[in-house]
Amino acid sequence: MQHGKYGFITGFLAAPLGLYALFVIWPFIQSIYYSFTDWTGLSPEFSMVGVDNYTRMLHDDIFWKSLTHSLLFALLLPLVTLGMALFFAFMINVGGRHRKGGPVVTGVRGSGFYKIVYFFPQVLSIAIVALLFAFAYNPDSGAINSFLRGIGLDSLQPLWLGDPSLALWCVMAVLVWSTTGFFVVLFSAGMASIPAELYEAALLDGAGRATTFFRVTLPLLWDTVQSGWVYMGILALGAESFAVVQIMTTGPGGPDYSTTVLVLYVYQKAFRDGQAAYATTIGVALLVVTLAFAAIVMRLGRRERLEY
Amino acid sequence: MTTTDAPVPPPAPVVKTGPAVPPGSGARRRSDGSVLNVFSHGVLVIWAVMVVLPLVWAVMTSFKDDSSIFGSPWALPDRLHFDNWSRAWSQAHMSDYFLNTVLVVGGSLIGTLVLGSMAAYVLARFDFPGNRFIYYLFVGGMSFPIMLALVPLFYVVNNMGMLNTIHGLILVYIAYSLPFTVFFLTAFFRTLPTSVAEAAFVDGASHTRTFFQIMLPMAKPGLISVGIFNFLGQWNQYMLPTVLNTDPDKKVLTQGLVQLAVSQGYKGDWSGLFAGLVMAMLPVLAAYIVFQRQVVAGLTAGALK
Numbered sequence: 001m002q003h004g005k006y007g008f009i010t011g012f013l014a015a016p017l018g019l020y021a022l023f024v025i026w027p028f029i030q031s032i033y034y035s036f037t038d039w040t041g042l043s044p045e046f047s048m049v050g051v052d053n054y055t056r057m058l059h060d061d062i063f064w065k066s067l068t069h070s071l072l073f074a075l076l077l078p079l080v081t082l083g084m085a086l087f088f089a090f091m092i093n094v095g096g097r098h099r100k101g102g103p104v105v106t107g108v109r110g111s112g113f114y115k116i117v118y119f120f121p122q123v124l125s126i127a128i129v130a131l132l133f134a135f136a137y138n139p140d141s142g143a144i145n146s147f148l149r150g151i152g153l154d155s156l157q158p159l160w161l162g163d164p165s166l167a168l169w170c171v172m173a174v175l176v177w178s179t180t181g182f183f184v185v186l187f188s189a190g191m192a193s194i195p196a197e198l199y200e201a202a203l204l205d206g207a208g209r210a211t212t213f214f215r216v217t218l219p220l221l222w223d224t225v226q227s228g229w230v231y232m233g234i235l236a237l238g239a240e241s242f243a244v245v246q247i248m249t250t251g252p253g254g255p256d257y258s259t260t261v262l263v264l265y266v267y268q269k270a271f272r273d274g275q276a277a278y279a280t281t282i283g284v285a286l287l288v289v290t291l292a293f294a295a296i297v298m299r300l301g302r303r304e305r306l307e308y
Numbered sequence: 309m310t311t312t313d314a315p316v317p318p319p320a321p322v323v324k325t326g327p328a329v330p331p332g333s334g335a336r337r338r339s340d341g342s343v344l345n346v347f348s349h350g351v352l353v354i355w356a357v358m359v360v361l362p363l364v365w366a367v368m369t370s371f372k373d374d375s376s377i378f379g380s381p382w383a384l385p386d387r388l389h390f391d392n393w394s395r396a397w398s399q400a401h402m403s404d405y406f407l408n409t410v411l412v413v414g415g416s417l418i419g420t421l422v423l424g425s426m427a428a429y430v431l432a433r434f435d436f437p438g439n440r441f442i443y444y445l446f447v448g449g450m451s452f453p454i455m456l457a458l459v460p461l462f463y464v465v466n467n468m469g470m471l472n473t474i475h476g477l478i479l480v481y482i483a484y485s486l487p488f489t490v491f492f493l494t495a496f497f498r499t500l501p502t503s504v505a506e507a508a509f510v511d512g513a514s515h516t517r518t519f520f521q522i523m524l525p526m527a528k529p530g531l532i533s534v535g536i537f538n539f540l541g542q543w544n545q546y547m548l549p550t551v552l553n554t555d556p557d558k559k560v561l562t563q564g565l566v567q568l569a570v571s572q573g574y575k576g577d578w579s580g581l582f583a584g585l586v587m588a589m590l591p592v593l594a595a596y597i598v599f600q601r602q603v604v605a606g607l608t609a610g611a612l613k
Contacts, residue, residue, distance in 0.1 A: 008515040009430050016427040016486055017442065023483035024449055027457035027464055034460065041459065088355060091348040108349055116600055117356045120363065123596045123603065125544035127562035128588055131569050132366055135582075141378040143365055150382060181359065186608050238453045243546045247566055263455045270459040271551065283456035290453050 031280040041276025053281035062257050062265065063282060069168060070262040073236040074293050078229045081176050085183030090213050093191040094199065115188060118181030126178060126240050130247040133174045137161050161249055164258035171244045171259055175236065183228055190224040191217060226301035230294050237290050238263055262286045370582040377578050392583040402584045405564035411474050412560055413542045416481035420538050421531055423482060424489030429519055432497035443494065449487030458551050465552055472555035480548060485538050496530035536606030543592065561588050
């Protein structure tokens with residue numbers, strides 16, 4: 001298979017690689033370069049300013065607020081989402097108990113139905129989900145507060161997205177709503193591949209459901225949980241948190257920057273304030289956070305696995 | 309579907325263990341299980357309701373008039389206001405947004421699959437200097453925050469005169485879909501047997517012909533999985549068009565709806581906006597219900613790296 005091999009390789013790689021280099025790699029390299037300039041993005045002129053943008057960033061309160069919120073998104077959100085998903089998946093796949101004559105390990109009744117329904121939000125655009133919940137959270141006429149009124153909780157009428165101390169949690173809840181189902185299905189697939197003999201052995205030893213979960217299911221599923229955590233964390237640091245915060249919160253970024261996240265701050269500095277160079281500096285910080293996050297989760301995960 | 313705890317015991321389909329469980333402990337476990345089953349069923353049902361309720365509420369609201377949307381958000385519509393839907397479709401430009409989205413996603417999807425499979429095929433089956441480097445260059449793109457590149461990207465696209473154009477958006481979508489597509493399809497092409505391709509080559513087919521007529525048809529299952537993944541990702545894309553596509557006439561569904569919601573603050577056609585929202589949700593939900601297995605397989609293949 002040598003004849004014309006290199007011509008063929010070049011021909012097949014040229015278009016994809018060219019497109020990828022032009023629209024992905026080149027902008028990445030440029031952005032790191034721009035972070036050392038005073039480029040506004042509005043005019044083509046700029047000059048090198050060394051690490052000025054970086055020192056400015058370290059003294060920028062809004063940057064630190066955004067960073068805190070982004071870290072909260074990357075750590076807390078996967079914890080809640082994956083935790084709930086593991087619980088649901090375990091109930092669906094293993095939670096049903098032994099009946100006479102049936103298999104030892106069964107899911108609860110209607111498990112197929114749950115898996116289909118839970119997955120619904122995953123196929124919807126996060127932008128559409130964010131819009132829908134922005135209406136639901138409306139303090140006067142939204143579905144949530146009028147539901148609270150309906151069950152007699154007239155006194156409890158939070159401002160939700162308008163309340164600086166609540167807004168961030170409201171936005172996070174939407175991401176939990178939209179991603180849990182995906183992980184339920186993902187973990188279900190993982191649980192299905194765990195050999196039934198292991199469960200039978202646990203059952204014969206008199207293990208309850210909690211023990212079975214922590215001693216059999218979770219250790220064997222750990223790889224999936226770990227890659228799910230990285231996947232969710234990267235989403236929560238990037239595109240998903242951008243859409244929910246930008247669409248749902250006032251400002252956008254919330255009252256008194258109470259919901260701003262790094263990715264939104266990059267967007268605002270670049271396209272609203274005309275500070276392209278400073279925006280790319282924050283972008284570099286976001287890149288560092290993302291890579292550090294992935295590295296830490298991978299490392300912690302590896303240590304955890306050795307115990308079993 | 310695991311419906312194994314149906315209350316008809318005798319002809320159990322799969323009996324994995326026979327009498328291994330002592331009868332006494334079995335009875336104890338059953339009662340213990342039923343209490344827990346009530347609890348676990350309760351939790352599962354609550355989450356199912358929490359998932360479905362917002363969607364049902366949106367559909368219901370899209371048929372109501374403005375005053376009852378605000379007056380009683382949970383009441384059923386007094387009658388079905390289909391005019392909301394027609395108003396959203398024509399006056400609120402939902403038809404335009406739909407068309408733009410179909411054009412952009414159609415073009416991007418074909419481009420992504422063709423270019424992605426070409427690159428993946430070469431990377432998976434040919435040895436040449438730089439092979440690993442190019443592979444990791446592609447795959448590395450999966451973990452980078454797009455937002456970092458977005459600022460310079462805006463100016464790259466602008467300098468090429470492709471800002472606010474359908475084809476500009478298509479090219480950018482393809483570029484950003486390549487990392488995962490190449491990663492997934494490289495793994496897939498490695499699993500395909502070499503003998504068929506070699507036989508075709510010995511018979512005088514060129515590399516190009518071997519690829520398009522032999523290898524690509526064999527890779528169909530992989531193409532479908534990665535195609536569904538990319539379709540949903542590109543159909544639901546919000547960040548890229550928000551930055552690169554600010555011309556009101558070229559907006560795609562997601563940004564069109566957000567734009568509508570913002571301007572509704574002044575116009576106040578909330579019922580039309582809800583109709584638009586539901587209009588944008590229903591096609592993917594319907595497609596999901598019909599192609600449920602393929603969608604789940606396609607999307608979860610994405611995360612199980």
